[in-house]
Amino acid sequence: MKKKLKLTDIAKDGDRPLTEINLDELVPLPPPYDKIEELPAFKQLTPDQQERLICNLDGVVSYAALPKPKTKKEEKRYVEQFVSGLKKLLSKENNWTFLQPLLLSIDYCAQCQTCCDACPIYLASGKNEIYRPTYRSEVFRRLVKKYGRPGGKLWAKLNGEDIELNWATITRLYELSYRCNLCRRCTLSCPMGVDNALIAREIRKLFSQELGWAPKELHEKGTMLQLEVGSPTGLRPHVAIDNFKFLDEEFSEATGIKVSTPWDKKGADVLFIHSAGDIISFPEGPISFSILLNAAGISWTLSSEIPGYDGVNYGVFYDDVQLAKVAIRHAQIGRKLGVKKIVMGECGHQHKALLTVADRVLTGDLDIPRENVMTFLENIVFSGKIKFDPSKNDFPVTLHDPCNLVRNLGVVEPQRRILRYLCPQFREMTPHGIDNYCCGGGGGLSVMSDVNFTDWKAHVAGRLKLKQILEAFADQPGPEVKKYMCAPCLNCKLQFRDLFEYYRVKEKSGIIFGGLGELAVNAMAIIKKPFITWGER
């Protein structure tokens, strides 16, 4: 069902979705994932959910708590709030943080649609109009010009670019802003330098900072929970320490060497900040760093102060105020411990938040040197302090490039130098490096799983990535050959967990995923038993 969607449709018929996901319209996957009948069906909303929830975009709901107004007056109030938020987004005091990039992207798009063929979501959906980067941006652009500039309403009518602003428009725009991975492939391809991912984020920011609308997983149970108890996972300081003690013991036993993780060491050279989610769900990752840093004789520490043991900063996805709050807390903790530098754990957005985006809110002596984990790890691996035996990693390995680390920060080669050294069967995906495809979980989507959003991520957002992974291993596709996809980013790993579970990739293709630290430890000569256990225990 591919009805030709128009921009003005966003305001019409607010109770019904504009489009729907049909599995046979999506880009086909290579065998053995090519038979639609054998793939999981797309989870639809139950009749109860259809009644209670607002589902007027594409049959998918990411925010179950979107308020349902009971009167037209209430609807109007929300719409007025949207307009007041839009004006604040255009003001120097309230949005100096991104005003110049936003205005440039609003004013200079030539509507050439070049960006659309770079967007993995648009392509994977079978070129569904609603997922064009330009659909979302152009709706917003027209609203900005109409309500944010003098004479806007007259111009909109004269130029044939009038968009009605009503309850349907704002609710659909809200949901649509969370159908973007913020991967910025569109930006890379734009001849003007217009940034559709930026516009998606600004839309999210407007809703969050003015109306207080933001996904529960990113906001209420995200940045808010992190600032209150230490982590969006709910991991409190004493539980974090306790968990690491447990892991230190477990892995000391498993590896045969003493694993110990230092906490709160004042004056250490390095403050290392993991993603707390790694500690809970992929503990081999953080522990691999304990092993490597200790073996290299680095003076380092973790911090148990809220939120110093969880480096995530979801604010980078949707809200400048929250972004600043979390980043400043991280920097304050580093300053208090008197470390020489802060190093982030394997997580892409964590790097983007603390190393670049929030850099300019860290003023004065909060501007502590911060380093990315790949460069840090490369220095350890090639320092000569640890003896490696690459033959222990003699299985097919490919690399997933996290968008935030690679395309957004320009950290491309250090991880490749490590992989080329430690993994004899390392091969690249196509495209790779700064041209990579997003895992499908970028922009905060990987931690969002309300209603049927996970289905959308697995079927649409992550589709091209899955295709890419399978193609990278096309020379040995069967499950009998164990293959490792290196995904050095926690959010990506969560998306891959969903994706791999959906399609039973480990069972059908023998592929597992994990970080870079594990590969390095697996190649350490001193550890006799394999560190990578291929999901069996």
Add this chain to the structure above:
Amino acid sequence: MAQMELAGNMYEVDENGFMQETARWTEDVARAYAAKEGVNEVTEDHWTAVNYLRSYYLENGICPMIRRLIKVTGFNLSRLYELFPEGPAQSACKWAGVPKPTGCV
């Protein structure tokens, strides 16, 4: 907020069916969740896992790592998947009446 009937009472649940009012949990709730997943008999092994999960959550505010669950209960991963159809994270946490884990887990 959605509502779900479990063991004859109405409870507030999220859109994935996880209980929101942890304090109202009873063993009957666990049995009701189990029945929904096709497990008609909740055995001692089930209770070992569910009770550990629940008490850990109530004490620490977060579910235990899989490794801890494995170590304390003595069940390996395959046994856990045998007991809980959707796996320890999805099924066992749900039957134990704790909210769905948030954040990067």
Add this chain to the structure above:
Amino acid sequence: MSGIVWHIFVFAAILIFLIVATYRTLAIIRLPIHLRWELAPIPHEKGKQRYGGSYLEDYEWWKKPQRRSWIAPIIYMVIEIFLLRAIWRHNRALWPLTLAFHTGIYLIVGMLFFSLVSAVLIIAEVPPSVLNVFLAIVSVLAAAGYLLGGLGAISLILKRALDSGLRSFNTFSKYFNLVFLGALFTSGAYAWFSLGDFASEMSLFIKGLITLDAGIAASFPLSLHIVISLLFLIYLPFTDMIHFIAKYFTYHEVRWDDRPQDERMKKELRRLLSQPVSWSAPHVKADGKKNWIDLTTKKTNDEKEA
């Protein structure tokens, strides 16, 4: 049209263009510094252009001086401007059409430059053998420019109208701009074909402007072309066709702005962070008076920030 009207018209058009374009450029420049939002590849990174790396790859980069290449960004932009590299890579079907169109524009700009040179040479009374070389250049550039530009404009109008992917985004001004430029190229081509010596007439006209000759005149085809061109020049800076200026900023000031904080920036950031916030959501806790620092920083027990 009488001489003096030409002078007023031409100089007014140029003045309006300069004033409005400058105003809009200043409006962009005057916007406050923003948070970093860079995007690889960043051409000024020495030695890493091949794969798009940045200085963040270097171990403890803050201890080393930043190695920047000043020429690489220029080469990058030259290729982008003249060969439209992004469109070649990501929208191949559009490339020949828009390349013809843009090349037409560049050739006409070149033609104007050489007409100016010819006008100066005429005033300087250089020998005809020298002058004729420049007039020939003017003639060739004009022919090629009007032809390519005209074909480009027509093909772009057709593409906008026929391509279903583009069509739903079209507005009146999108068509109007292309038709206007199409008229500019077509009237130029008409002038070139119907005049005996286009290059001479054009150069003499410009000479008349430079010398403020009250007797300045042009034949009907050339007059028509010049009038359309001047009207376009007045219209241009009010539209988004000045993306040729904005592009400097989207690349240099946003995509390639990866500068760590320096003293001047720190001062400006402190000023910006002291501005009041008035966002309404409850978690922001703004009251229109508290500023960014108040709202995002919790005072800690250790030393105060600078």
